[in-house]
Amino acid sequence: MHFETLAIHAGQEPDPLTGAVVPPIYQTSTYKQDGVGGLRGGYEYSRSANPTRTALEECLAAIEGGRRGLAFASGLAAEDTLLRAVCRPGDHAVIPGDAYGGSYRLFAKVQDAWGLGHTPSAGHDADAVRAAIRTGETKVVWVETPTNPLLNIGDIEALAAAAHDAGALLVVDNTFASPYLQQPLTLGADVVVHSTTKYCGGHSDVVGGALVVRDLDLAERIGFHQNAIGAVSGPFDSWLTLRGLKTLGVRMDRHCDNAEKVVDFLTRHPAVSQVIYPGLAEHPGHAVASKQMKRYGGIVSFRVAAGEQAALDACARAQVFTLAESLGGIESLIEHPGRMTHASVAGTDLEVPADLIRLSVGIETVDDLLADLDRALHTTAG
Numbered sequence: 200m201h202f203e204t205l206a207i208h209a210g211q212e213p214d215p216l217t218g219a220v221v222p223p224i225y226q227t228s229t230y231k232q233d234g235v236g237g238l239r240g241g242y243e244y245s246r247s248a249n250p251t252r253t254a255l256e257e258c259l260a261a262i263e264g265g266r267r268g269l270a271f272a273s274g275l276a277a278e279d280t281l282l283r284a285v286c287r288p289g290d291h292a293v294i295p296g297d298a299y300g301g302s303y304r305l306f307a308k309v310q311d312a313w314g315l316g317h318t319p320s321a322g323h324d325a326d327a328v329r330a331a332i333r334t335g336e337t338k339v340v341w342v343e344t345p346t347n348p349l350l351n352i353g354d355i356e357a358l359a360a361a362a363h364d365a366g367a368l369l370v371v372d373n374t375f376a377s378p379y380l381q382q383p384l385t386l387g388a389d390v391v392v393h394s395t396t397k398y399c400g401g402h403s404d405v406v407g408g409a410l411v412v413r414d415l416d417l418a419e420r421i422g423f424h425q426n427a428i429g430a431v432s433g434p435f436d437s438w439l440t441l442r443g444l445k446t447l448g449v450r451m452d453r454h455c456d457n458a459e460k461v462v463d464f465l466t467r468h469p470a471v472s473q474v475i476y477p478g479l480a481e482h483p484g485h486a487v488a489s490k491q492m493k494r495y496g497g498i499v500s501f502r503v504a505a506g507e508q509a510a511l512d513a514c515a516r517a518q519v520f521t522l523a524e525s526l527g528g529i530e531s532l533i534e535h536p537g538r539m540t541h542a543s544v545a546g547t548d549l550e551v552p553a554d555l556i557r558l559s560v561g562i563e564t565v566d567d568l569l570a571d572l573d574r575a576l577h578t579t580a581g
């Protein structure tokens with residue numbers, strides 16, 4: 200079956216008890232046993248498993264081309280659980296040179312204290328990643344593609360080869376692309392990470408995370424840690440995320456349509472010094488993005504010619520674009536990464552340009568988005 204069919208049906212058979220077409224929200228912590236150990240369908244306690252979460256996990260596995268999905272309370276909870284499952288003190292990870300700030304903080308301020316070393320490296324340069332790998336020590340090569348917020352593109356096939364040559368796992372954070380635009384497991388990655396808070400949920404109304412894997416032994420190890428640590432997705436959050444997944448395909452197409460028009464508009468705008476979007480022929484990752492992505496996504500970053508204050512002013516003046524962190528929802532958002540999402544990497548190698556603005560282009564009528572940007576930027580210029 201194809202993507203949209205899987206998104207709507209995988210893991211979502213009508214409820215056997217009532218025929219309910221939509222998987223119910225099983226808002227229960229525990230389950231009656233038919234005699235000691237007589238579990239119905241394997242459910243005994245909702246940290247370990249819950250039917251609404253199972254539906255979400257099966258759907259995620261199907262649409263990522265994986266064999267098992269695991270749903271968590273947030274993207275970072277998924278990341279932390281994965282690292283604890285596959286790394287030990289003394290191990291090492293190669294991470295993106297422009298990682299999402301929260302992921303960087305997890306490696307630098309949390310995992311580091313427990314003995315997991317890390318080396319930032321340009322994920323868009325497979326040779327640089329190879330050079331950063333320490334054979335025997337590196338257990339994980341971590342990649343975001345496209346990256347947040349600079350939209351660099353890593354070649355998943357080349358990075359998988361580099362990781363596997365050293366006996367390491369390739370982990371791909373697929374949050375920005377979503378499984379509709381890119382399926383890293385089919386390109387050789389071992390683990391896909393999602394902040395399902397973003398495109399998967401898609402409506403800015405739920406925080407969640409996911410891991411998807413092909414290898415069932417690895418799935419077993421991660422599943423053990425999911426239960427042992429307990430940072431799981433609750434039933435209502437799972438239900439909201441699953442509802443979001445059903446429309447992921449149509450939403451992503453509209454996000455991409457609108458983003459392409461925004462890019463075209465910004466490229467010609469006098470207040471803008473650079474537009475960063477993998478769909479642009481001059482983007483250094485354009486060829487690789489064209490090879491591994493269906494389209495180029497809904498995130499557009501750009502630099503404001505007049506500098507940081509002008510970028511801050513434009514963010515403040517936008518009206519249809521809401522000034523807010525996060526991304527991937529149906530409504531358009533604008534943010535200043537240097538002062539907002541990426542404030543935690545200020546002063547490090549991962550610092551982002553001060554004149555940078557990131558847009559999460561929503562699915563509103565695009566003419567209203569263009570008019571809003573024009574207003575915000577003209578005031579800046581004048």
Ligand SMILES: Cc1ncc(COP(=O)(O)O)c(C=O)c1O
Pocket residue numbers: 273274275276299301302343347372374375393394395396406407408525
């Ligand atoms: C690329 C990426 N990965 C991971 C995360 C973390 O996810 P969460 O906020 O759901 O913990 C984010 C959050 O913005 C993100 O943008």
